Amino acid sequence: MVGAEPAGMCRIAPMTSSDLWDEQTAQGYDRTSAEMFAPHVLAPTVEFLAQLAGAGRPALEFAIGTGRVAIPLSAKGISVSGIELSQPMVDQLRRKVPLVEDLPVVVGDMATATIPGRFSLVYVVYNSIGNLRTQDEQVECFRNAARHLTPGGRFVIELWVPGIRRFPPGQTAVPFEVTDRHVGFDTYDMVTQQGTSHHYRRSDDGSASYGCSNFRYIWPAECDLMAKLAGLVLERRVADWDGSPFTSDSEKHVSVWRKPAT
Structure with a gap:
């Protein structure tokens, strides 16, 4: 599952393969992603990133969205900037x-957009790198991170491990949440590594809505190769923000690559 879903049918943004989060989606993002704002989810994320950035040093978030991570990270004394494709998300x-100088954001895609300055930390969370739906764009995202890093700085991604091991022969979809309020499942094309997250939500009045988001899934080893092409070196990989070990059974990973000091 890659982030939140657009409110209606999937839309592709100009000049990039990514879906574009529109006004309606942006207005409902914090509500539909409420579980990701829960303290037990957010606190370990912010603490992990704050320790990597270092006190008083700047950090850059790709796909900053409505500021779920950036705002509490700023509250820890980290000077955070952002890049975000969707203007409505930036509006939220x-x-x-309100003040741009408190949290500067450039509107653009994370593979090519730049922002002034160099950063001790660049990060992209909640599977958002998968929103770039071509391998070339994902490689450029790693290179863009490296361009923004100071020597010795780190690039961090949070990304799920594709769940295709759960597929029996002939099956193309796997559920990731089934409740009385929300049914979500992913469909995969294992030839192209393209996928779509499908969301069916029930409202209080009993009506139902459908939304979807497209993604390209990436294996951890493929991420390491992309990092190598960008001149980055794997420093650490864990299963979650709490630092638990990454194993063959892990369903996600938090990976840290370092830009060499020389």
């Missing part, structure tokens, strides 16, 4: 942090 962030 500005409702929380």
Whole structure:
């Protein structure tokens, strides 16, 4: 599952393969992703990133969204900037942090957009790198991170491990959540590594809505190769923000690559 789903049918943004989060989706993002704002989820994420950035040093978030991670990270004394494809998502962030100088954001895609300065930490969370739906764009995202890093700085991604091991022969979909309020499942094309997250939600009045988001899944080893092409070196891989070991049974990973000091 890659982030939140667009409210209606999937839309592709100009000049990039990514879906574009529209006004309706942006307005409902914090509500539909409420579980990711829970303290037990957010606190370990922020603490992990704050320790990597270092006190008083700048950090850059790709796909910053409505500021779920950036705002509490800023509260820890980290100077955070962002890159975000969707202007409506940035508009929602500005409702929380009105002053641009407090949290600068450039509107653009994370594979090519740049922002002034160099950073001790660049990060992209909640599977958002998968929103780039071509391998070339994903490689460029790693290179873009490296361009923004100071020597010795780190690039961090949070990414799920594709769940295709759960597929019996002939099956193309796997559920990731089934409740009385939300049914979500992913469909995969294992030839192209393309996928779609499908979301069916029931409202209080009994009506149902459908939304979807497209992604390209990446294996951890493929991430390491992309990092190598960008001149980055794997420093650490764990199963979650709490630092638990990454194993063959892990369903996600948090990986840290370092830009060599020389």
